[in-house]
Amino acid sequence: MKFMQYNQNQTLLLPPSLVECLPEDHLCFVIDDVVNSFNLSMIERGYVEEGHPAYHPKMMIKILFYGYTQDVRSSRKLENKTVEDIAFRYLSANAHLDHGTINLFRKTHLSELPFIFAQIIAAIKGLGLADFSDLSLDGTKIKAQASTDNLFTKKEITRLKSRIETFLAESDEVDLKEDKQFGKKRGYNQMPEHLADPKVRREKIRKIQKKLADLNNAGREIDRKQKEAKKDDKENKTQKGRRKQEKIRNLSSNTTDPEASLMKMKDGLSRMAYNVGLTTAKQFIAAYDVSDNPSDTRSLPEMVKKTEENTGQKVKKIKADAAYFTKNNINFLTDNQTEAFIPDTYMRADQRKEDKAKKENKPEKYDRKNFVYDKENDQFICPEGKPLKRAKYDHNKGKDVRTYRGAQCQDCSCRSLCTKGKIRSFTFDFELEAMRQIMRTRLNTTEGRRKYGERLYEIEPVMADLKRNQGLIEFLCRGKEMALVETGLASSAHNLKKLFFGLKRIGMKRKEVDWSSLMKTQTA
Numbered sequence: 001m002k003f004m005q006y007n008q009n010q011t012l013l014l015p016p017s018l019v020e021c022l023p024e025d026h027l028c029f030v031i032d033d034v035v036n037s038f039n040l041s042m043i044e045r046g047y048v049e050e051g052h053p054a055y056h057p058k059m060m061i062k063i064l065f066y067g068y069t070q071d072v073r074s075s076r077k078l079e080n081k082t083v084e085d086i087a088f089r090y091l092s093a094n095a096h097l098d099h100g101t102i103n104l105f106r107k108t109h110l111s112e113l114p115f116i117f118a119q120i121i122a123a124i125k126g127l128g129l130a131d132f133s134d135l136s137l138d139g140t141k142i143k144a145q146a147s148t149d150n151l152f153t154k155k156e157i158t159r160l161k162s163r164i165e166t167f168l169a170e171s172d173e174v175d176l177k178e179d180k181q182f183g184k185k186r187g188y189n190q191m192p193e194h195l196a197d198p199k200v201r202r203e204k205i206r207k208i209q210k211k212l213a214d215l216n217n218a219g220r221e222i223d224r225k226q227k228e229a230k231k232d233d234k235e236n237k238t239q240k241g242r243r244k245q246e247k248i249r250n251l252s253s254n255t256t257d258p259e260a261s262l263m264k265m266k267d268g269l270s271r272m273a274y275n276v277g278l279t280t281a282k283q284f285i286a287a288y289d290v291s292d293n294p295s296d297t298r299s300l301p302e303m304v305k306k307t308e309e310n311t312g313q314k315v316k317k318i319k320a321d322a323a324y325f326t327k328n329n330i331n332f333l334t335d336n337q338t339e340a341f342i343p344d345t346y347m348r349a350d351q352r353k354e355d356k357a358k359k360e361n362k363p364e365k366y367d368r369k370n371f372v373y374d375k376e377n378d379q380f381i382c383p384e385g386k387p388l389k390r391a392k393y394d395h396n397k398g399k400d401v402r403t404y405r406g407a408q409c410q411d412c413s414c415r416s417l418c419t420k421g422k423i424r425s426f427t428f429d430f431e432l433e434a435m436r437q438i439m440r441t442r443l444n445t446t447e448g449r450r451k452y453g454e455r456l457y458e459i460e461p462v463m464a465d466l467k468r469n470q471g472l473i474e475f476l477c478r479g480k481e482m483a484l485v486e487t488g489l490a491s492s493a494h495n496l497k498k499l500f501f502g503l504k505r506i507g508m509k510r511k512e513v514d515w516s517s518l519m520k521t522q523t524a
């Protein structure tokens with residue numbers, strides 16, 4: 001016989017169980033075990049006894065978690081999967097969910113998701129799969145569910161609002177006038193043809209009123225952002241670039257999602273987006289957050305705090321890129337007794353310059369590091385032995401930022417080698433400089449280089465997994481709160497996937513794990 005028997009209409013005496021249709025070590029079983037052990041009392045409290053019984057939150061969470069691991073995030077796609085996909089059908093116990101039900105659950109019952117996320121972390125910690133005291137931190141921009149076409153400045157919003165308000169007021173006036181003129185008999189037949197149908201007319205007015213409400217929301221959001229920007233400006237007077245960025249960001253708002261901000265994405269284009277921050281250990285996500293600020297810089301204290309809350313562990317070491325090197329962050333980490341591995345913005349460039357000078361045997365004689373500080377006279381001495389006197393002193397709010405200017409540069413024969421201007425000058429922040437030196441020394445040791453290098457395989461693959469494999473390149477829901485829920489779902493799904501592979505790595509079977517006792521530290 002050349003071929004095996006092929007009969008699609010073969011009937012079975014007993015229908016097979018869905019469990020038998022899946023391999024024993026399928027991901028859905030781990031998700032099933034973990035979610036079954038969750039304490040979901042805070043979500044269950046949100047349901048009432050009256051009316052038709054709802055689907056169990058455990059089932060809804062399983063469907064969402066498994067969906068997010070498979071790049072199936074839209075409620076309509078999830079609905080289809082509960083009909084077509086065996087793993088989804090097993091998790092839903094063969095219930096075919098409606099997309100509206102899935103969407104409603106995601107929108108109304110997941111405000112306590114961080115608590116669920118912390119229970120997954122407890123399981124990972126209990127199994128010894130990661131040490132959450134040694135972390136990597138980074139941020140990535142995820143597109144919001146809004147187009148830049150609906151981005152308006154405060155001026156445009158005021159202009160559009162006044163046009164709509166005038167239009168509505170004029171319509172009322174015309175209605176009143178015509179009522180008086182024609183009485184009750186005539187009216188509709190006086191309408192233009194495209195507005196003659198009352199249904200069409202009502203819909204048009206509803207749309208105009210919605211537009212007005214959106215514009216009002218966007219206006220309010222601009223006010224809020226401008227207030228924040230003013231506060232930031234006061235704190236960061238010396239950072240011109242950041243101020244400019246803040247100004248651009250805060251002058252406009254989107255009518256579709258007023259909480260999203262205009263951000264420059266990796267492809268160089270500006271889009272409406274949110275900034276997602278993550279901390280990771282051994283490719284497990286320890287904490288996540290969503291911000292409308294395109295800059296990563298100020299998120300560090302909050303991320304460390306969230307990580308410690310989620311893991312119940314002190315953060316002892318943290319690795320991050322140069323965007324996080326600020327005085328506030330370094331001071332925070334020192335107070336928190338966390339060892340930081342964060343290069344400053346110029347560290348790599350300075351290193352390259354030094355290497356090049358060494359290679360070409362041309363020492364950078366007039367580099368700033370060759371200017372010696374004379375503490376007694378509060379001045380610098382240049383390589384030619386001439387002084388640079390203090391010109392400005394900014395000591396606002398505990399700052400110690402001083403500007404020094406060459407006192408004898410006009411007559412110097414080496415001026416063209418030392419400066420492009422007429423006088424050599426530089427600004428010196430003593431506190432920042434001290435931090436920079438300590439950090440550079442730490443990062444230039446073998447251990448420092450190794451530690452900082454860990455970032456590349458600890459956090460970058462996690463970002464790639466969320467975006468490429470789980471499809472988190474655009475949020476499906478609007479608003480910052482929902483962006484946070486979606487990030488929480490994607491992060492939980494990622495951790496469950498890693499947990500699944502982690503079990504294989506340590507040679508444990510899911511049935512051997514006492515999930516409830518692993519999680520009890522979080523649920524106690």
Ligand code: SF4
Nearest residue numbers: 382406409412418424
């Ligand atoms: S230009 Fe001024 S700072 Fe530079 S070497 Fe000459 S005197 Fe010194």
